[in-house]
Amino acid sequence: MSQMLQVWSVDGIGEVAPGDDLAAIVVRSLTGPAGTSLEDGDVVVVASKVVSKAEGRVVRGDDREAAITAETVRVVATRETDGKTLRIVENKLGLVMAAAGVDASNTPEGTVLLLPEDPDASARALRARIAEATGRTVGVVVSDTVGRPWRSGVTDIAIGAAGVVVLDDLRGRPDASGRVLTGTVVAVADQLAAATELVRGKADAAPVAVVRGAAHWVSAEDGPGARSAVRPSDEDMFRTGSTEAYDAGYDAGYDDAVDETRDPAYRAGYEQGFADGEAQAESAEMV
Known part of the structure; x- marks a missing residue:
């Protein structure tokens, strides 16, 4: 039909x-x-x-970065492009968007729009x-x-x-x-x-x-x-950018590895697992 x-x-x-x-x-x-x-x-x-x-x-254009921060619930990824910082974030509506959806196109001069x-x-x-x-x-x-x-x-x-x-x-x-x-x-x-x-x-x-x-x-x-x-969030397989996920995992692994209260066997296994994971991550394409 x-x-x-x-x-x-x-x-x-x-x-x-x-x-x-x-x-x-x-x-x-x-x-x-x-x-x-x-x-x-x-x-x-x-x-x-x-x-x-x-x-x-409507907010003033020179307040754009502050507006993005105010609308942000969680930073997903940050990238430097042509000397500018691009923030991919989750905003107050639960949407993952560049700049929290704060928009400078088709707006009066000197202003930006919030969603x-x-x-x-x-x-x-x-x-x-x-x-x-x-x-x-x-x-x-x-x-x-x-x-x-x-x-x-x-x-x-x-x-x-x-x-x-x-x-x-x-x-x-x-x-x-x-x-x-x-x-x-x-x-x-x-x-x-x-x-x-x-x-x-x-x-x-x-x-x-x-x-x-x-x-x-x-x-x-x-x-x-x-x-x-x-x-x-519990169904989101791409909760953060891969670079951010790697950094978070590295920090957690580093902190655990230097924690002297850990059992030596745990630390040895953790360090080996982390090293293997690091090698695999380096061979994968980074976003």
Whole structure:
């Protein structure tokens, strides 16, 4: 059975400033003369940048490093590039991102933007306002741009969601050959966000888009939100960068090795194991 998705950007959003009624702007642009009427089951995807602007998440540009530190829960990796320090961190939303998601692109001169404080709440509020104004049941996704391990380039993901199936768990269902799927969980909200980036663009000032044809992933309830897609720490196989993991292991090994209260046999075994692990780590590609 063939399926089709339609994706288009929404004109007329314009520049958004702190305190603006973003929901009213979006509804007006969607339903005005230049807009396309919404249908039940449509998904409205909104760039986090305009959500942050409307919510006043703007700080001075010279406070960027301090803002990154304030938004950081845990440092994952630090790299020096062209004389600048790049920090990959886990932020307050549980997202692992460069610079904690603090953004200096497409912002007023001398300012940077923080991510929305609660993107899921922002998505719920926007969805409710759209339903009130149009009578339509739609899904809403708040998207942001991230890099990806193992892949070059950036893409958009869902950092906020309401009324959308965020993860479609196919485990236990048969595939086309009748085999039972054991590990397939589809990141639906992320894929919807990524699809709209193709029509919104980074430099086109089109922060809102609509996806049609995904009604089977739109729910009457708001749902758990995009936060549900954040992998729990005990399931995270790449909790830190390899250089940071090596350094932490080295420090722990060094401290234990010089601890004279340890049993000599333990120390001998530990030192040999550490030496073997060090040799293997040196032969592996460092991130």
